[in-house]
Amino acid sequence: MKLTVAIQMDPIERIDIGGDSTFALALEAQARGHTLLYYGPRELSLRDMRVMTKVRPLSVRAKRGDHFTLGEFSVYDLSEADVVLMRQDPPFDMSYITATHILERIHPKTLVVNDPFHVRNAPEKLFVTHFKGLMPPTLITSDREEIRAFRSEHKDIVLKPLFGNGGAGVFRLKPEDENLNSLMEMFTQFYREPVMVQRYVPEVRKGDKRIILVDGVGVGGFNRVPPPGEARSNLHVGGRAEASDMTARDREICAAIGPELKARGLIFAGIDVIGDYLTEINVTSPTGIHELRRLAGVDAAPLIWDAIEARIPASRRARE
Numbered sequence: 001m002k003l004t005v006a007i008q009m010d011p012i013e014r015i016d017i018g019g020d021s022t023f024a025l026a027l028e029a030q031a032r033g034h035t036l037l038y039y040g041p042r043e044l045s046l047r048d049m050r051v052m053t054k055v056r057p058l059s060v061r062a063k064r065g066d067h068f069t070l071g072e073f074s075v076y077d078l079s080e081a082d083v084v085l086m087r088q089d090p091p092f093d094m095s096y097i098t099a100t101h102i103l104e105r106i107h108p109k110t111l112v113v114n115d116p117f118h119v120r121n122a123p124e125k126l127f128v129t130h131f132k133g134l135m136p137p138t139l140i141t142s143d144r145e146e147i148r149a150f151r152s153e154h155k156d157i158v159l160k161p162l163f164g165n166g167g168a169g170v171f172r173l174k175p176e177d178e179n180l181n182s183l184m185e186m187f188t189q190f191y192r193e194p195v196m197v198q199r200y201v202p203e204v205r206k207g208d209k210r211i212i213l214v215d216g217v218g219v220g221g222f223n224r225v226p227p228p229g230e231a232r233s234n235l236h237v238g239g240r241a242e243a244s245d246m247t248a249r250d251r252e253i254c255a256a257i258g259p260e261l262k263a264r265g266l267i268f269a270g271i272d273v274i275g276d277y278l279t280e281i282n283v284t285s286p287t288g289i290h291e292l293r294r295l296a297g298v299d300a301a302p303l304i305w306d307a308i309e310a311r312i313p314a315s316r317r318a319r320e
Contacts, residue, residue, distance in 0.1 A: 003082040021289040028301035115265030134278040156200040167234035203275030215307040216262030218254030220298035
C-alpha cells in the first residue's frame with residue numbers, strides 16, 4: 001500500500017534528527033514507499049469549504065546537516081492526501097485549536113493523526129482527570145483560597161500552567177516557601193486559564209517515566225531523571241534519559257486508558273508516570289521514539305505506521 005502523507009510540522013531545518021519523533025515517522029513512511037509532502041501550520045487554509053495548503057515534496061535521510069530535500073511549492077487540496085500527520089509542537093493555544101477545526105473538515109476520509117477532534121478535547125493535563133484513581137491529589141482552579149487550602153492539606157505542592165508544555169512554568173513549593181502569592185500574581189499576569197496544583201510526588205527524584213502507547217497499547221518506556229537541584233525532568237532542561245522496564249503499575253495505567261485512546265483515534269500517545277501516578281497524557285505531538293529505540297530496543301515508528309495503515313478507509317485502499 002503506497003500512501004500520500006502530508007506532514008504538518010515545525011520548520012524541518014531546525015529539528016534535531018537524533019531526537020525528533022516526526023523525523024523518525026517520516027523516515028519509516030519513506031522506507032515503506034509512501035510519498036511525503038511537507039507544510040507548516042501557518043500555510044493551512046480553509047478556502048470555499050476546502051482545506052488547502054502550500055506543500056513541498058519531501059525526502060529525508062538520517063544524515064546530520066543534510067537530512068532533507070524539499071521540492072517546489074504547490075497549492076494542494078489536503079483531502080487528496082491519504083494521511084495527514086499533525087505534528088507541530090504546542091503550545092496548545094487558539095492557533096493550535098483552530099488547526100484542529102480546519103483539519104476536522106477532511107477527517108476521517110483523509111486520516112488525520114491524531115484525530116483532530118479528540119486532540120482538541122484531550123489537552124494533556126485535563127485529559128488525565130477522566131481516569132479515576134490514577135493521578136496524585138490534584139486541584140485545577142484560579143481561586144487563591146482554594147490553592148492555599150490545598151497547600152495547607154498537602155504541604156509540598158507543584159504549580160503548573162494548565163496548557164503549558166516542556167516543563168515551562170512548573171514550580172515546586174515546599175512547606176516553608178514564601179513565594180505562593182508572587183507566583184499566583186505571575187500566573188495571573190501571563191495566563192488567563194486556571195492553574196493546576198498537585199501534591200509533590202517525591203519519586204520524581206528517581207525519574208519521570210515516559211511510556212509510549214500505540215493505538216491504546218503500551219509498547220515500552222524510559223525514565224527521565226531530573227538533574228541535581230531541578231524539580232523538572234524534561235530532557236531539554238537537563239533531564240537524563242535512562243532505560244526503565246515497565247512495571248505492573250505502568251501496565252495497569254496503560255490498560256485503564258488504552259481503550260479510550262484507541263476509541264478516540266489517538267494512535268500515538270505518550271504518557272508521563274511518576275511513581276504510581278499518571279501525570280499527563282500527551283496526544284498533541286508526542287515524543288520519545290528515538291529514546292525508546294535506544295534505551296529499550298523498541299522501535300515505535302513501524303508500530304505506529306502499522307496502526308495508521310490499518311485505519312486507512314477502504315475507499316482509499318481501492319485506489320491501489
